[in-house]
Amino acid sequence: MDLIRSISSTGYCFRGSRIAIDTSLSVLNRKTGKSEVETKAYMVNNTFMSRYQNFGLGIALLAFAEFPALLFADEAKYQPLPAIEHPADNPWSEEKHQLGKMLFFDPRLSGNNRMSCATCHNPSLGWSDRLPRTLGRDQRELGRNSPSIINSGYFGKQFWDGRADSLEEQALVPIMGPTEMDQNLNKLEEELKAIPDYYRKFKKVFGASGVTAENIAKALATFERSVLSRNAPYDKYQQGDVSSMSNSALRGMKIFFSKGRCNICHGGPLFADNSFHNIGLKPLKGRMPDLGRFKITEKKEDKWSFRTPGLRDITRTAPYMHDGRFKTLEEVIDFFDRGGDPLENKSPLMQPLNLQRQEKADLIQFLKTLDGEFQPVTLPDLPQ
Ligand code: HEC
Numbered sequence: 210m211d212l213i214r215s216i217s218s219t220g221y222c223f224r225g226s227r228i229a230i231d232t233s234l235s236v237l238n239r240k241t242g243k244s245e246v247e248t249k250a251y252m253v254n255n256t257f258m259s260r261y262q263n264f265g266l267g268i269a270l271l272a273f274a275e276f277p278a279l280l281f282a283d284e285a286k287y288q289p290l291p292a293i294e295h296p297a298d299n300p301w302s303e304e305k306h307q308l309g310k311m312l313f314f315d316p317r318l319s320g321n322n323r324m325s326c327a328t329c330h331n332p333s334l335g336w337s338d339r340l341p342r343t344l345g346r347d348q349r350e351l352g353r354n355s356p357s358i359i360n361s362g363y364f365g366k367q368f369w370d371g372r373a374d375s376l377e378e379q380a381l382v383p384i385m386g387p388t389e390m391d392q393n394l395n396k397l398e399e400e401l402k403a404i405p406d407y408y409r410k411f412k413k414v415f416g417a418s419g420v421t422a423e424n425i426a427k428a429l430a431t432f433e434r435s436v437l438s439r440n441a442p443y444d445k446y447q448q449g450d451v452s453s454m455s456n457s458a459l460r461g462m463k464i465f466f467s468k469g470r471c472n473i474c475h476g477g478p479l480f481a482d483n484s485f486h487n488i489g490l491k492p493l494k495g496r497m498p499d500l501g502r503f504k505i506t507e508k509k510e511d512k513w514s515f516r517t518p519g520l521r522d523i524t525r526t527a528p529y530m531h532d533g534r535f536k537t538l539e540e541v542i543d544f545f546d547r548g549g550d551p552l553e554n555k556s557p558l559m560q561p562l563n564l565q566r567q568e569k570a571d572l573i574q575f576l577k578t579l580d581g582e583f584q585p586v587t588l589p590d591l592p593q
């Protein structure tokens with residue numbers, strides 16, 4: 210395994226031509242099971258590779274490319290989730306946070322006053338709705354699964370296809386959406402201004418501008434930045450409480466970071482890379498094909514790509530994937546185990562894993578340790 214050690218400082222390569230990893234990685238010696246060298250990973254493409262091949266590392270790279278299963282990140286390199294950041298033009302205040310919470314739970318934000326954000330992002334259902342695809346206005350099924358808003362404050366781009374650049378930008382989309390809350394923003398401003406409690410609160414938080422659509426979005430975003438998953442058994446384990454993970458979960462952790470290669474896309478404290486991949490989810494029969502990120506960028510390579518979801522609190526947010534096609538984590542693992550389904554343009558990072566039954570079970574035990582501490586939510590009194 211010396212070959213591997215010799216190239217590890219250049220990052221690592223992969224069968225195929227391109228690999229993108231943005232976490233700190235280390236290469237593991239297969240024989241000893243120890244990580245040998247730590248290295249920052251790069252976007253590697255053909256140019257990068259041929260440069261190193263020119264340095265005489267070609268053989269090593271090729272040899273390494275034959276062992277894609279050797280892509281290991283060191284699970285010991287634990288980073289807790291950092292403190293959440295609030296944007297400079299929308300700083301946190303307790304009153305804004307409380308106002309945002311009221312708005313989040315208030316059905317008066319919708320055109321027919323029947324639907325709130327919490328209808329589809331319900332805290333008792335993991336801030337989602339437990340449906341494969343969400344039900345919009347008039348209970349009509351829409352095209353995508355309602356994602357949990359847990360930790361959404363950490364994501365740069367919002368939505369499965371990343372079409373909003375911030376929570377502030379995101380918030381008005383479902384309010385205006387004719388198939389969702391179907392609300393006219395001018396009307397909404399008038400409606401909320403006419404509620405004395407809201408009128409006063411907006412003035413207090415935002416000063417002269419008071420009730421505006423922009424301020425509604427800012428308050429909602431501030432509240433959402435407080436919906437966080439914290440203190441999972443996995444965090445406790447990493448901070449020294451070794452009793453918080455079972456042996457099966459520990460074995461699953463190893464698989465997650467090694468043979469299962471999940472960390473390639475689900476790396477870092479969020480277990481997501483803030484990036485988009487085509488993992489080979491073949492279009493569902495009888496449904497409009499969803500091209501994902503492609504619809505936003507119109508780049509061929511983005512066809513069928515979706516944003517990598519975070520895996521914290523994952524057991525609470527079934528069903529899974531952008532279209533909710535998998536009911537259980539078992540189904541998700543089987544999908545990754547077969548390297549995804551055949552689909553044009555599928556990411557070369559998707560490869561069959563050949564996991565044994567026990568390994569799959571262990572992986573699920575590990576995923577369960579990513580559930581944060583249960584946090585009860587008290588519903589706000591809505592302004593009258
Ligand atoms: C009818 C159900 C429904 C309602 C009501 C709704 N959402 Fe959503 N929400 C969804 C769906 C479905 C998506 C994913 C859509 C997509 O990716 O195209 C989503 C995505 C999001 C996201 C992005 C999360 C991520 O990880 O990308 C946030 C944040 C969010 N909604 C917040 C809100 C807020 C705030 C409100 C109220 C103003 C709201 N939602 C109302 C169904 C709903």
Ligand code: HEC
Pocket residue numbers: 465469470471472473474475485486487488490514515516517518519520523526528529530531532538541542545546556558559572
């Ligand atoms: C090539 C990148 C990549 C790899 C490797 C990968 N994932 Fe994912 N994962 C994704 C993307 C992208 C999605 C969302 C796809 C969609 O809905 O279209 C996803 C979805 C999921 C979901 C569903 C999350 C939800 O909220 O619906 C789970 C669970 C998951 N992955 C776990 C794993 C595990 C476990 C592994 C390792 C066996 C793994 N992933 C490997 C990119 C990856």
